Amino acid sequence: MNSGAxxxxxxxxxxxxxxxxxxxxxxxxxxxxxxxxxxxTDALYPANRPGQxxxxxxxxxxxxxxxxxxxxxxxxxxxxxxxxxxxxxxTVAQDYLYDQPVLLGSLRLGPDLANIGARQTNATWHLLxxxxxxxTSPGSMMPPYPFLFEKRKLRRGEARSPDALALNDASSAEExxxxxxAEALSAYLLSLHSDVPLFEAPVPVTRTNAxxxxxxxxxxxxxxxxxxxx
Amino acid sequence: MSAPSSPTVAPGAGAxxxxxxxxxxxxxxxxxxxxxxxFVSAVxxxxxxxxxxxxxxxxxxxxxxxxGSAWLTxxxxxxxxxxxxxxxxxxxxxxxxxxxxxxxxxxxGVCCQAPLIIAGVFWNLGVAAGILGILAGDSTxxxxxxxPRYASPILxxxxxxxxxxxxxxxxxxxxxxxxxxxxYLLAALFWFPWIYxxxxxxLVFRPARGVMQAVVNAWFTNNLLGLWLAPIGLGAIFYFxxxxxxxxxxxxxxxxxxxxxxxxxxxxxxLTQLSGGPLPAWLPAASQAANGLMxxxxxxxxxxxxxxxxxxxxxxQEHLTLRLVRLGAxxxxxxxxxxxxxxxRAVSEVTHFSYVTVxxxxxxxxxxxxxxxxxxxxxxxxxxxxxxxxxEKLARWHVTCSTVAIAVIVIALTIAGLWQxxxxxxxxxxxxxxxxxTLPWGGLFTLGLLLFLAAxxxxxxxxxxxxxxxxxxxxxxxxxxxxxxxxLEAGRQP
Amino acid sequence: MSSEDKQDQFGENSGRSHPTGNIAAAAMSTxxxxxxxxxxxxxxxxxxxxxxxxxLLVTLLYxxxxxxxxxSGEFNPKVYYPYRSYEQVVMMNPxxxxxxxxxxxxxxxxxxxxxxHMPSGTGNRGNNVPPLAGSEWVLAEGPNRIIRIVxxxxxxxxxxxxxxxxxxxxxxxxxxxxxxxxxxxxxxRHSWGNNAGPVSPEKVKVIREATKxxxxxxxxxxxxxxxxxx
Numbered sequence: 001m002n003s004g005a006x007x008x009x010x011x012x013x014x015x016x017x018x019x020x021x022x023x024x025x026x027x028x029x030x031x032x033x034x035x036x037x038x039x040x041t042d043a044l045y046p047a048n049r050p051g052q053x054x055x056x057x058x059x060x061x062x063x064x065x066x067x068x069x070x071x072x073x074x075x076x077x078x079x080x081x082x083x084x085x086x087x088x089x090x091t092v093a094q095d096y097l098y099d100q101p102v103l104l105g106s107l108r109l110g111p112d113l114a115n116i117g118a119r120q121t122n123a124t125w126h127l128l129x130x131x132x133x134x135x136t137s138p139g140s141m142m143p144p145y146p147f148l149f150e151k152r153k154l155r156r157g158e159a160r161s162p163d164a165l166a167l168n169d170a171s172s173a174e175e176x177x178x179x180x181x182a183e184a185l186s187a188y189l190l191s192l193h194s195d196v197p198l199f200e201a202p203v204p205v206t207r208t209n210a211x212x213x214x215x216x217x218x219x220x221x222x223x224x225x226x227x228x229x230x
Numbered sequence: 231m232s233a234p235s236s237p238t239v240a241p242g243a244g245a246x247x248x249x250x251x252x253x254x255x256x257x258x259x260x261x262x263x264x265x266x267x268x269f270v271s272a273v274x275x276x277x278x279x280x281x282x283x284x285x286x287x288x289x290x291x292x293x294x295x296x297x298g299s300a301w302l303t304x305x306x307x308x309x310x311x312x313x314x315x316x317x318x319x320x321x322x323x324x325x326x327x328x329x330x331x332x333x334x335x336x337x338x339g340v341c342c343q344a345p346l347i348i349a350g351v352f353w354n355l356g357v358a359a360g361i362l363g364i365l366a367g368d369s370t371x372x373x374x375x376x377x378p379r380y381a382s383p384i385l386x387x388x389x390x391x392x393x394x395x396x397x398x399x400x401x402x403x404x405x406x407x408x409x410x411x412x413x414y415l416l417a418a419l420f421w422f423p424w425i426y427x428x429x430x431x432x433l434v435f436r437p438a439r440g441v442m443q444a445v446v447n448a449w450f451t452n453n454l455l456g457l458w459l460a461p462i463g464l465g466a467i468f469y470f471x472x473x474x475x476x477x478x479x480x481x482x483x484x485x486x487x488x489x490x491x492x493x494x495x496x497x498x499x500x501l502t503q504l505s506g507g508p509l510p511a512w513l514p515a516a517s518q519a520a521n522g523l524m525x526x527x528x529x530x531x532x533x534x535x536x537x538x539x540x541x542x543x544x545x546x547q548e549h550l551t552l553r554l555v556r557l558g559a560x561x562x563x564x565x566x567x568x569x570x571x572x573x574x575r576a577v578s579e580v581t582h583f584s585y586v587t588v589x590x591x592x593x594x595x596x597x598x599x600x601x602x603x604x605x606x607x608x609x610x611x612x613x614x615x616x617x618x619x620x621x622e623k624l625a626r627w628h629v630t631c632s633t634v635a636i637a638v639i640v641i642a643l644t645i646a647g648l649w650q651x652x653x654x655x656x657x658x659x660x661x662x663x664x665x666x667x668t669l670p671w672g673g674l675f676t677l678g679l680l681l682f683l684a685a686x687x688x689x690x691x692x693x694x695x696x697x698x699x700x701x702x703x704x705x706x707x708x709x710x711x712x713x714x715x716x717x718l719e720a721g722r723q724p
Numbered sequence: 725m726s727s728e729d730k731q732d733q734f735g736e737n738s739g740r741s742h743p744t745g746n747i748a749a750a751a752m753s754t755x756x757x758x759x760x761x762x763x764x765x766x767x768x769x770x771x772x773x774x775x776x777x778x779x780l781l782v783t784l785l786y787x788x789x790x791x792x793x794x795x796s797g798e799f800n801p802k803v804y805y806p807y808r809s810y811e812q813v814v815m816m817n818p819x820x821x822x823x824x825x826x827x828x829x830x831x832x833x834x835x836x837x838x839x840x841h842m843p844s845g846t847g848n849r850g851n852n853v854p855p856l857a858g859s860e861w862v863l864a865e866g867p868n869r870i871i872r873i874v875x876x877x878x879x880x881x882x883x884x885x886x887x888x889x890x891x892x893x894x895x896x897x898x899x900x901x902x903x904x905x906x907x908x909x910x911x912x913r914h915s916w917g918n919n920a921g922p923v924s925p926e927k928v929k930v931i932r933e934a935t936k937x938x939x940x941x942x943x944x945x946x947x948x949x950x951x952x953x954x
Binding site (some may be wrong): 099 | 368
């Protein structure tokens with residue numbers, strides 16, 4: 001192998017193979033998906049995030065939350081995501097259509113967040129947790145984010161603002177008010193749920209359900225049930 | 231197969247007139263400024279990256295540490311550290327090593343110095359802009375591609391200059407037959423711009439829709455290590471092992487077989503890190519299939535190196551560079567086997583999302599690449615500057631401490647990761663409790679990084695002393711110039 | 725050792741004691757101004773490639789091929805781990821029998837009934853075809869009467885939504901199977917604003933058995949004697 005030209009050809013071909021097979025081909029298959037219409041509710045899935053939640057996604061990205069938190073639920077039988085109650089079903093490509101960027105995460109130093117909006121629906125909890133994680137989850141190793149909040153001095157007799165965090169020092173002369181970034185991040189976390197059953201990810205039926213499975217177990221929600229041409 | 235070459239061999243067939251090989255000292259002299267710039271910058275970024283990684287590791291077991299500002303939050307410091315290590319240290323050291331190896335193996339000096347120096351400066355500017363951008367909150371969010379869109383084009387432009395010079399130098403080589411290292415180096419130089427530009431385009435500039443972003447990101451991270459940095463390290467190992475033992479490499483056909491199997495299978499294995507992820511079944515399956523096949527290139531490389539070393543006998547086994555290169559080679563084999571193992575679905579069920587992936591990355595970055603590049607530094611820098619390393623003691627301490635530190639880091643993270651992964655993925659043990667239980671291992675990780683940082687500071691001191699000796703003639707001239715000028719002014723003889 | 729022949733401080737010698745060391749070459753490679761001696765640049769030997777390695781590669785290629793065949797889900801973008809085929813995904817989706825029957829019924833209707841009753845179920849006043857949308861006959865609580873109409877036909881005069889339809893209103897369609905009749909009627913009773921309950925094939929079978937001796941078509945008076953539902 002002394003020919004530079006032949007070497008270059010081989011080098012090109014080897015990377016081209018995965019560039020084609022792992023990037024271009026899947027792009028044709030799953031890279032041009034559109035939201036699907038759910039038969040049960042006639043709504044589109046996934047729904048576009050409201051404005052504040054979209055700003056929260058930017059805060060999530062900028063703070064690097066993806067370094068400790070994942071946003072994917074693995075299938076039943078692979079890991080214990082289900083047993084931990086992190087989702088009703090595994091996550092699939094359809095769930096991430098409107099995410100920009102898609103932050104699946106690769107390390108779980110904190111719990112998975114794919115369905116945190118379904119697990120923890122209280123905005124105040126999220127704000128308290130961001131300000132001081134140990135206040136809502138004793139022993140938590142998550143770093144606090146005090147810079148997302150503002151400590152304001154209360155003048156004599158001034159009442160607390162409605163969004164001030166209710167922390168133990170209720171009688172102190174300071175109040176802690178979330179900044180817009182904190183509110184946005186909280187809204188984003190509340191918007192995170194992917195538990196609608198889809199055709200490619202039916203909610204796994206447990207033994208107790210199977211006996212009485214009728215229309216109550218959400219019906220197939222895509223309209224293309226005959227095998228599609230490949 | 232090329233006949234054993236000697237510097238006086240007549241030029242072989244080739245389009246360009248080969249001519250007599252350039253003397254080694256001239257080659258080294260031509261490379262002096264570009265490669266020194268790349269190496270010194272690399273070492274500085276290594277120190278900075280290690281400091282950032284150290285801060286991040288402290289936050290793992292002391293989350294309140296330095297959390298007053300968004301600039302120092304864990305989610306920004308950690309990617310900043312990894313980017314500093316990958317692009318600031320490993321890539322620059324790799325570029326310097328690649329240039330030097332290509333020139334030496336081609337028996338020709340580098341084609342041009344000024345563009346390389348400009349490119350080196352811009353590369354550093356780009357990395358600095360990128361790191362600051364990440365700390366400021368402009369991170370793109372994609373693993374190892376966090377540098378914002380105003381920094382990555384600088385890197386790409388700087389790389390293009392260097393790559394171009396490398397290709398021109400390669401084309402002008404006097405020794406036409408190719409050696410094994412040149413295959414790896416050419417491959418790396420060709421693959422990097424492709425993966426870097428494709429990933430940036432598909433993720434940052436014209437983002438793909440939905441989960442395809444995760445696919446591109448996984449493809450990129452796998453190829454950054456496996457097709458850009460690893461081949462340069464392999465090229466260096468394939469160069470130094472035969473050279474320092476003064477034996478020919480055991481088998482060229484074996485090396486070719488290993489090269490092509492590595493080239494073909496590595497780039498398909500990227501998606502094993504997404505097994506169980508939101509992708510149709512065939513994507514991770516394709517990667518897992520390629521993952522199993524990776525045992526072949528690893529066996530080839532290992533066999534070649536082992537048989538070459540064995541044939542060398544006990545001679546020259548004490549050479550510091552050879553020691554480092556052998557350590558680096560061992561870490562490469564360990565990393566390769568670890569990657570194959572953790573790519574299997576049954577194993578990744580436990581190790582996914584745990585510290586084991588972090589351990590794997592540090593084994594590659596510090597164990598394989600850093601140790602190999604240190605070996606290159608110790609060999610190349612004296613030849614560039616014609617100055618011996620001032621302190622052999624500092625050098626040996628550097629090597630010993632680095633090796634121990636890397637062992638501590640990798641072993642601590644692996645054990646922590648296996649335990650954490652088992653508890654996380656095979657049980658419903660309380661999440662917070664199990665994260666807290668990894669704290670002691672996190673502490674060991676921090677200690678390992680501290681030791682590594684200390685070792686690098688020793689190396690930095692040695693390097694500084696060497697450069698001071700190197701710069702001594704200039705200093706003397708400058709002093710002489712100024713004292714002479716003063717004396718003239720005072721009307722006295724200097 | 726002369727000063728021009730300084731040994732590399734880390735122990736590399738010029739290969740003097742090595743049988744294959746090329747002293748002349750080494751000396752030439754240092755050049756006139758070099759301070760460190762070194763060995764010549766590396767070369768590659770020509771030992772043969774072990775056949776076992778090729779065998780290993782072939783074996784692994786075979787294994788990976790088998791693995792892909794089993795685990796790639798037919799390269800279908802809708803098949804996610806742990807499912808192995810599209811059919812398996814279809815099976816795992818909870819089936820709503822009524823919805824399935826309705827989908828089937830739409831096909832039967834389009835094929836057999838829509839020619840006269842119109843795809844929109846509005847019928848054709850001019851051609852003596854009564855509408856199905858909003859028809860009190862269709863919307864009866866039980867399907868006893870309309871099943872009989874389909875099986876044996878209907879003779880007018882018939883009143884539907886205030887309009888009269890005379891003569892031969894419907895010819896018998898007893899060549900359709902029980903499933904087909906049940907499906908079509910389920911569809912009709914749940915379309916175009918109709919919202920009456922489904923019709924089961926078992927009911928059609930029972931009524932077919934009960935009316936197998938019926939001579940000629942039904943008349944509205946005869947039908948009104950039959951209760952709407954059991």
